[in-house]
Amino acid sequence: MSDEESVALEVLLKNVEPGTTANPGDLARVRRAFESSGAVCHAVPFGLVCMASRDQIARLFGPASASVGPGDSLPVPAALADVVEQITVPRRPEFFP
Amino acid sequence: MAAGTVEVEVVPTPEPGKKSMFADDAAPTASTVEDYKPPRGKVTELARRLGRHGFIIRNVGEFSVSVSAPEDLFERFFSTKIHEVKAPTPKDHPERTIRAPRKGTPFKIPPVDGFDSLIERAYIQHPPTFFADERPLPPFWNDKFRLRVPGDVAQIMRASAVHARGITGKGVRVAMPDTGHQQHPYFIAQNYHFLAVAAPDTVDVLTDPLGHGTGECANLYAVAPDIHFTGVKMNNPTLAVATAIELRPHVMTNSWGYHADLPGTSMPNFLKPLYLTLLDAVARGIIVCFSAGNGHYSFPANMPQVIAAGGVVVDQDLKYSATPYASGFQSTWFPGRNVPDVCGLCGVLPTADYIVLPVPILSGLNKEKGWGAFSGTSAASPMVAGVCALLKQADPTLTLPQIKSILMYTARDIIAGVCAQGFPATPGPDIATGYGLADADRALEAVGF
Numbered sequence: 001m002s003d004e005e006s007v008a009l010e011v012l013l014k015n016v017e018p019g020t021t022a023n024p025g026d027l028a029r030v031r032r033a034f035e036s037s038g039a040v041c042h043a044v045p046f047g048l049v050c051m052a053s054r055d056q057i058a059r060l061f062g063p064a065s066a067s068v069g070p071g072d073s074l075p076v077p078a079a080l081a082d083v084v085e086q087i088t089v090p091r092r093p094e095f096f097p
Numbered sequence: 098m099a100a101g102t103v104e105v106e107v108v109p110t111p112e113p114g115k116k117s118m119f120a121d122d123a124a125p126t127a128s129t130v131e132d133y134k135p136p137r138g139k140v141t142e143l144a145r146r147l148g149r150h151g152f153i154i155r156n157v158g159e160f161s162v163s164v165s166a167p168e169d170l171f172e173r174f175f176s177t178k179i180h181e182v183k184a185p186t187p188k189d190h191p192e193r194t195i196r197a198p199r200k201g202t203p204f205k206i207p208p209v210d211g212f213d214s215l216i217e218r219a220y221i222q223h224p225p226t227f228f229a230d231e232r233p234l235p236p237f238w239n240d241k242f243r244l245r246v247p248g249d250v251a252q253i254m255r256a257s258a259v260h261a262r263g264i265t266g267k268g269v270r271v272a273m274p275d276t277g278h279q280q281h282p283y284f285i286a287q288n289y290h291f292l293a294v295a296a297p298d299t300v301d302v303l304t305d306p307l308g309h310g311t312g313e314c315a316n317l318y319a320v321a322p323d324i325h326f327t328g329v330k331m332n333n334p335t336l337a338v339a340t341a342i343e344l345r346p347h348v349m350t351n352s353w354g355y356h357a358d359l360p361g362t363s364m365p366n367f368l369k370p371l372y373l374t375l376l377d378a379v380a381r382g383i384i385v386c387f388s389a390g391n392g393h394y395s396f397p398a399n400m401p402q403v404i405a406a407g408g409v410v411v412d413q414d415l416k417y418s419a420t421p422y423a424s425g426f427q428s429t430w431f432p433g434r435n436v437p438d439v440c441g442l443c444g445v446l447p448t449a450d451y452i453v454l455p456v457p458i459l460s461g462l463n464k465e466k467g468w469g470a471f472s473g474t475s476a477a478s479p480m481v482a483g484v485c486a487l488l489k490q491a492d493p494t495l496t497l498p499q500i501k502s503i504l505m506y507t508a509r510d511i512i513a514g515v516c517a518q519g520f521p522a523t524p525g526p527d528i529a530t531g532y533g534l535a536d537a538d539r540a541l542e543a544v545g546f
Contacts (some may be wrong), residue, residue, distance in 0.1 A: 008298065008333045010370035018373060019380025042297050044339040045377035046370050051298060071367045088367040090333045093353040095276060095309045096388045096395075096451075096475040097462065 006051040012085045013047035026083040103221045108219040109135040123434030133406040139315045150405025164336040170505035195223045231467025233282035235453045242413040244452045247319035255538035266321030274337035275310030278328025283455040295330045296337040308460030309332040313352050316476045326350045335371045348384045350482035352475035356397035384497050386482040388474035389437040390424035392517035399428040404498040405436045408443025409534040418514030419529040422449045423474050425516030437531040439508045449473045484537045491546045505532035507539035
């Protein structure tokens, strides 16, 4: 998957405290849900960052979500609502030269 | 190339009916190049026999065999003598020498093992000239007053005196998520410990198309030259920071952010993952520094848990003042939090082209021969992080709150100038410069060094 084709989704799990890691069972369950659609996931302190194509996003969240852009939030799928706090698309920061 | 070793291309003789690439009438083109190819079996056989005579086979190519050999083996094998020979260079370029047989020196294909019928010619290969040509030392540009790394920055941050006492950041790991970090000749010339890695969503780890990361880390090295530095090439900052955390650095410096902490707003959801990741870094004991911004109301510098670095400019008369290029503001998101905490060096409006920094020659910030001049608060965070690294070497048990406190109470008060948001620098702590310009010498004195 090339950078141009993929969108980063930041999946924030519930009840994750700084300095600790997410519950492994919850993390594995969320990871399976995203990876089953073909997304590539990286574990991070708050949950997951998943790289997904717009087709994969449409499969996960419905066709209306395929046009999601930087800074947007996506609806948490009902099946993951007990463990996922929010799903957002990051924006690039500014550098301060 | 190892000392006393030569790299050689050995070309097989052409087959009957085929052409020699060395023939006077040789004029290979893309459509006729096949006519110059020796049979594969012949090239392989040549490689096998050269290997038997002690040559190290590097590649068996379509047209030649690439080998390495000690100079004395090359000399014995080809009955020749290698000398230091002047290489041709363009007018006004520095002289360059290569090691090769001099013109007229005997050179003979050995008549053993069938080599005289297998080898047509053999040529020592010399390192090419790279036209990228980044210069290893900062240039003097005399159009205006500027600072050069490492000396000027180390002096003004009062790190030179600390270096003389043996505190140079040795053993301290510092990570820097940024646009990329190229191993610039300047870093090699200074003997810096340099490593570049990529966050999982980036590629081409050693490239830095903008030049920002490559340049700004020179400010860090100027203050703490013996650190173990790891640059993290970033795309999505959350992944870059998470990657940096996995490196277990003592200090992390960040010269970027979001113009977001505006009156009447609260933290948007899309920044919460990054916020939590940075809190995780702090919880793991990493000293996290951020640039305050160049007029930005910036997140994550506004986080009370990090060290926010603003900007102070020093002119040619050694007058210190707040600079209207650097941010100074009261956070809306975190009531009571003022940015910055302390300052590093920063240029002035309109472009802050103040400190001369190394950059890849093909990068966006290159001005001339692999150097650029740019120094917003991006320069300030790595300088402040450098002082943190010096403190960490002196006392590895120091925590982020302790280091922040030491930096603030040993900083030089700035009482002139205004910041980008219009706040004046006044006696004592103020919004324009926080507690003032970080002072490595006084900070280290505060911990007994």
